[in-house]
Amino acid sequence: MREKVVLTDVGPRDGLQNQGKILNLGERIELVLAIADAGISQIEIGSFVSPRAVPAMADTGELVHELIKLESFRTPMVALIPNFKGYNLARNAGLTHVAMVLYASDAMARKNVGMSMIEAEAVTTLILSEAQNDGIQVTCTIAVAFECPFDGKTEPKITEAIVDKFMDLGADNIVLADTIGAANPKQVKFLTKNLAGKLDINRIGCHFHDTRALGLSNVYAALESGIRRFDSSIAGLGGCPFAPGASGNVATEDVAMLCEQLGFSTGLDFAKLLFASEKAAGLTESGAEGRATAWLKQNYEKVGT
Ligand code: COA
Ligand code: ZN
Numbered sequence: 001m002r003e004k005v006v007l008t009d010v011g012p013r014d015g016l017q018n019q020g021k022i023l024n025l026g027e028r029i030e031l032v033l034a035i036a037d038a039g040i041s042q043i044e045i046g047s048f049v050s051p052r053a054v055p056a057m058a059d060t061g062e063l064v065h066e067l068i069k070l071e072s073f074r075t076p077m078v079a080l081i082p083n084f085k086g087y088n089l090a091r092n093a094g095l096t097h098v099a100m101v102l103y104a105s106d107a108m109a110r111k112n113v114g115m116s117m118i119e120a121e122a123v124t125t126l127i128l129s130e131a132q133n134d135g136i137q138v139t140c141t142i143a144v145a146f147e148c149p150f151d152g153k154t155e156p157k158i159t160e161a162i163v164d165k166f167m168d169l170g171a172d173n174i175v176l177a178d179t180i181g182a183a184n185p186k187q188v189k190f191l192t193k194n195l196a197g198k199l200d201i202n203r204i205g206c207h208f209h210d211t212r213a214l215g216l217s218n219v220y221a222a223l224e225s226g227i228r229r230f231d232s233s234i235a236g237l238g239g240c241p242f243a244p245g246a247s248g249n250v251a252t253e254d255v256a257m258l259c260e261q262l263g264f265s266t267g268l269d270f271a272k273l274l275f276a277s278e279k280a281a282g283l284t285e286s287g288a289e290g291r292a293t294a295w296l297k298q299n300y301e302k303v304g305t
Contacts, residue, residue, distance in 0.1 A: 003264050177206075216291075
């Protein structure tokens with residue numbers, strides 16, 4: 001049996017939060033369903049953040065409500081939260097998995113949520129203990145785990161200390177996020193090898209942006225260390241409005257291509273993934289696409305209408 005790689009498509013969150021065009025609820029649902037239909041392991045459907053800070057993520061509660069009602073939709077969902085209010089909103093909407101953001105630099109924490117790193121850690125600790133009572137899964141995503149747009153390179157020991165602390169506190173998973181796409185494969189290998197040597201690597205994931213065209217090389221470096229969980233975004237949409245210079249995430253179709261070519265199983269159907277990618281580009285009017293798109297177009301029939 002082929003070894004499984006778990007991909008979480010973060011396009012409906014990381015992708016849409018940074019687009020010029022704001023999608024309505026119906027369009028957001030259409031995008032989520034197209035990605036789900038391709039067989040993705042998990043979808044980050046949106047975030048519970050201030051609609052003033054990120055207008056594109058308003059109405060995520062209604063989105064969850066509509067998705068839960070659909071009998072045909074059974075893909076595990078997660079939503080990003082920035083604080084305790086976000087946790088409550090996600091829980092009340094009926095979600096059973098949240099991704100809370102931690103920071104490897106103070107400047108990024110302040111810019112993103114107006115908290116210090118330590119304040120964000122304190123809130124996350126509280127959320128973890130609530131979530132254990134509520135039966136809610138918590139992924140802790142460490143922003144700027146490799147480099148911060150304001151403070152420069154992140155010392156690996158800073159990220160490692162956060163990972164250690166939150167593994168001990170019972171985070172279900174921890175994601176190392178290269179928020180601005182500044183990491184290189186050597187850095188990724190160093191950090192992930194260290195972590196693999198001392199903790200359950202199945203609980204660690206990576207989140208790469210392709211700003212400097214190193215996204216896929218970084219995925220490969222992490223795979224080599226034993227990482228089997230990745231965030232990726234349909235058509236490579238993505239970026240953080242609060243982190244200057246962040247461009248799109250690694251495209252789901254490209255990461256799937258890399259993993260499948262290396263003999264891993266992602267559970268994805270490439271024809272349906274191509275359809276979802278074209279839908280993402282069409283709905284956002286962004287013309288975004290993965291680097292594998294041209295090849296996929298030549299080799300897979302379009303599905304759906
Ligand atoms: N969801 C929705 N609304 C929220 C919220 C949440 N998770 N947290 C706070 N709010 C609301 C407050 O209720 C308040 O509303 P009001 O003005 O109507 O009373 C308003 O947002 C401001 O709250 P305040 O606590 O003063 O925070 P702030 O203005 O410093 O903003 C955040 C802090 C965290 C709410 C805001 O910066 C944010 O949503 N950031 C998200 C950034 C993001 O998504 N980044 C990309 C992904 S990592
Ligand atoms: Zn991101």
